Amino acid sequence: MTTSWARAVSFVLLALLPWTMGVSVAQDQDETVDPPVDTRVGSNERVRNLLGTAWIRSARALIAQKDISPQTFQIAMSTVEAAVTLDEDDLDAWNFLLDISMAADGLVPGSRELVMRSLDNITRLSPGNTVARYARLREIVDEKPTLEQRRQAIEVLLSPEGISSIGSSVAARFAFDLALLEQRSGNIEAFAGRLAQAVSLDPSYPEATAMAAGFFRFNADDPIGEIELLLTTLLANPTNSTTAVTLASLLLQHGAYVGAEDFFKLSCLLNRSGPLVEVKLIADIALAQWGRNRPEDALETINTFWSQQDVDFQAGIREANPDFSIVEISQMRSPLHPLLATILVAIRTSTESTDEEKVIAINSAAAGHDQWVKSRISGGITSKSNQARFLLEAAWFTAWFGFNPKASLGYITTAEQLFPINQDAKDKFNGLIAYRAGEYEKARQLLAPLKQGDITARLGLAMIDVSEGKTRDGARQLLEIYNGSPGSLIGLWARGVLQMLLSQTIPPPKDAAQLESLIKGVPASLVKILEDPTSAYRLEIEMPSSTFLPYQDVIIDLVITNKLNRPLSIDPSGPLDPNIALNFSLSTAGKRKVGSLDPSIISSADIFHIPPKSQLRIPVNLSRYQLGSRLAEAPLGGSNLQIRAVTNFKVITALMQPAIFGIESTGKSLRINGVDASSQWLQDLVVSLNDTTVPPDPILIAQLATSLRNLMGTTNMEGQEGMRTIIDTIIASYLRCDEVEQAWLLYVLPGLTEYMEPILENARKSLLPLVQISYLLLWTTGPDDEIFRQVVESTPLVQSIADRVYELVVLVEQQESEEGDFRFDLPEEEEELDLDSLRPVEP
Structure with missing residues (x-):
């Protein structure tokens, strides 16, 4: 097996899945090798x-x-x-x-x-x-x-x-x-x-x-x-x-309109579920505003939403019909959702609106209902029962507001073809149509038997009394309808008609004021922390130092400070997600190409909540993430690092950005120092490592190997003798290292054949468990690699890793025989050679 094959395997070693099962490690041990010469007790911490x-x-x-x-x-x-x-x-x-x-x-x-x-x-x-x-x-x-x-x-x-x-x-x-x-x-x-x-x-x-x-x-x-x-x-x-x-709906249900509007608006901040849910929230906000006797605000809410719909609608028209003029397109309106259209008509017909305003509202709503029903039925996008429900909703609208009795009957007939309609429902619709036609006695006969269980029938009977001049009886029934259902469209419509009849404002139900008092100030405080989460907590990046040495672990602290007077829960369901994203910006001196760095995800789930006015400190060793590999690739030139932490994150254009209740914090710039790799520094380094009276420093060995790699990429090397001296120094120094140091050096030494072959030959015959693990993870050459014989009597942990790696290399060899010789493609001649690609790639 060649060294290039070994390096290539390091690229694919842990990526080829699934692995084969049940293959035992080779048992043959033709020779044994003594441990490295230097067996110092106690390793450099x-x-x-x-x-x-x-x-x-x-x-x-x-x-x-x-x-x-x-x-x-x-x-x-x-x-x-x-x-x-x-x-x-x-x-x-x-x-x-x-x-x-x-x-x-x-x-x-x-x-x-x-x-x-x-x-x-x-x-x-x-x-x-x-x-x-x-x-x-x-x-x-x-x-x-x-x-x-x-x-x-x-x-x-x-x-x-x-x-x-x-x-x-x-x-x-x-x-x-x-x-x-x-x-x-x-x-x-x-x-x-x-x-x-x-x-x-x-x-x-x-x-x-x-x-x-x-x-x-x-x-x-x-x-x-x-x-x-x-x-x-x-x-x-x-x-x-x-x-x-749920809270907003309950408040609306009991006539606490101020709190209901506030909590519905809070829900709009939180809700990202789609247009239909958004329509329901807009409808609820409009009902709450109408309930506060602010019909103009309710109409504005609906019209603003409608205008936003028009933008998308007109863009679609423009794309489908490029010959239309801007003026023509600007005059086209999207169909208003039937729910919002019905509320708009209900407000217009129960307040002091002009006849023209009422007609425009009714015509728009009728068109919206008709188009909605046709799209649901013709497209077959919903069940027959749902199609019947849409038809009956349209029938109720046209029957109640008297737009077109024939159209109402047509909707009912079509609905009955799709789904059975009981007699009570038919009587209700016929009663409403009779009322709008002025056939009050017929309407009363049809609606009276239904009044106990149907609010629409009760409303019809109340309006019959009003139309017949029985204003007191009609007003009493309208008040009962409103007090019984102050948050519904029918209840608010009944109140609107009653206010016009009496020329006075009808107060909310008796318990509404107490509910408003109970929740007073809460929506505003919640909206504040959702719109500006930094008012609830603070996120900071702290570090013991802004400068680090080559190969030194880069450790920072993420600090979350709860600024609230109540505990801040850490939970996947919220408000604070346990995971924090770290985005990196890295620049490395002397490196021709810096690849992208994926965000790292850090868990803060050590406690269930942060107590009031308290801090959570999360230590993070950045060198244990992808960033660590990138820093190890260029330990001489030095690097500058910027870190951005994000809580409650979501992915936007490949970056982690704050979502609901999320904030971001950028730490001060970090510097990972390099070395002044001069000729004198190199000579001193060789002399220091060749001093056998002191243990070799593995970090200096790694730096010397990196310098050798860089020199091999230039043309100013002064003779082969100097090159040979550096190579011999690296090999001899490695052999004098203890078990931990050798295991680490196998990870960081650039993969140059000149010195790695003797080092790998030593490592694959090593009886030291830590060295065996590093070799297995990075340098295994194939099923015949001697390492598999050496680990037979090693620790169970080493044997477990060896078994799995053996299964993989067998699979790789099988694939090579099926697909042809495996070839590790170096960059084409015209491409700029990235020297860092010559170091072993971590799995």
Whole structure:
């Protein structure tokens, strides 16, 4: 096998999936090799950390592939497991091992044990990590074989002593778990009790508060209790659009129009679900504004939305009909959604509008209904029952507003062909048509039997009384309709007609004022933090230094400060997502081409919420992400780095940008220093490394190798003797390094044949486990590689990695035999050679 083949395999080593299964490692051991000459006890702590970083970076790159097999996870887990053996107090490594072990649970043998081991060490190293504490205790509970035993275990944790020991936020999660167990058992009373306990223990727990609001509000004795539950839920997670809509609808239902309008507008900030949902929100806002006796605002809301629709509509017309003039197109209007059209007509016909305004509204609405119905029926885009519903809605509109009785009957006839219509519905429509035709007695006979269960029939009877001169009776019925349904279109229309009859303003229902008082100021405060999340929390990038040395781990702190007087929940459902995106801008001195850097995703899920006026500090070792590979490619020239952190992010044009409740923060520029690689520096470096009285510095070896790579790309090298001296120095210095240093150097040395062949020959025969791991991950040449014989008596961890790598190289060799010789294509002659491509590529 050639060295170029080995380098090529490093490109594809961990990308070719699925791997073959069940292949055992070769057992033949024709020769054994003594360990390296230098067997110093105790390794340089700095290089030990760098090796752990290199392995974690490799594992992270491995699981970032699109198609991941169980074997992929197994190599990644084993690699990180090797990293934690280097430093059992490496919290970041344990967290990463937990992540991949949980992802592999059920796919890879042994992953469950690694989950438990990781949780044990995380809770040991970070006692304040409530998320890990809950997960570890939950694992213990889930090990119980029966439902009753799990219930008993949780009840122990929820005793006063247990809550004091595990903390209220962890106890809240167990109370919620127990509530779900009780619900599955059919014990609703116990379910309600445990659910209430969960909310009491942690009112900022989004999932518990949302379920509590949904359950208890239907058992509340009055709207005050419902509103309080929904407010608690929304304060726990202001990004929950469902709760905001539910709260607004409840306020509208009880005539609390000011709060309803505010919460519906809040929902508009949160809602991104599509045009139909947007139409419903616009309709609700208009109803709330109409309810506040501000019909002009309601009409403006509808017309503004309509104008926005016209822009897209006219753009489509312009594209389909390029010969139309701008004036012609500007006069064309899109059909208004039937729901909004009906509200517009209802406002016009129940307020002091001119006859012309009423006619225009009715004609537009009738056209909108007709086009909506035809598009739904002709396109067959919905079920027959839905088609019938659209037809009946159009029939009600034309019957009630007296536009065209024949059209109303036509809609009803077509609807009945699609779906059965009961006699009561037919009588209601016929009664409304008779009322509009002035046949009051006939209308009364048809509508009177329906008045107990149909608000439309009651409205028809009220208007018959008004039309017959029975104003007092009609007014009383209109008032009853409004008070019984103050948030509906029919209720508000009845109030509008009544106000015109009496020439006075009708006040909202009696409990509306109390509801308005209860929620006063809340919508404004929530809108403020949603429009400007920095008023709720602050995101900062802090670093111990703005300057780093070559190969030094680049460590920063992400700091989130809760500025609120209540806890800020960290939860995938909101308000603050546990994941933070880091975008990078990197410039490297002397490097002709800098590739793009993918954003890195950092987890902040150590605690369930940030207490009021408190901070969460998240340390991040950037060298353990893709950025670390890029920095290692050019350790001499130096680099400048800019970091931008984003919370609650979404992807926009390949960049992570803030979404709802998200903010971004840019840190100060970082400098990764290079070296002044002069001739004198190079001579001094060679002399220093050839001094056998002191242990060699592996970082200096890496720098010397990089200098050699750069010199080989130029024409000013003074003779082959100097080149040979540098090569011999690199080889001899490597052999004098200890196990950790050799393992790390295998990762960072540029892959030049001149010195790598002797080093790799030594590594593949090495009996040192750490060296074996690095060699297996980067330099394996094929199924016949001697490394597979050497690892037979190595540690189980090394053997596990070797087995998976062996399966892969066998697969690669099979593909070569089927597809022809594998060739590693260097850049064409006319292309600029990127010297950094000559270093080994991490998986």
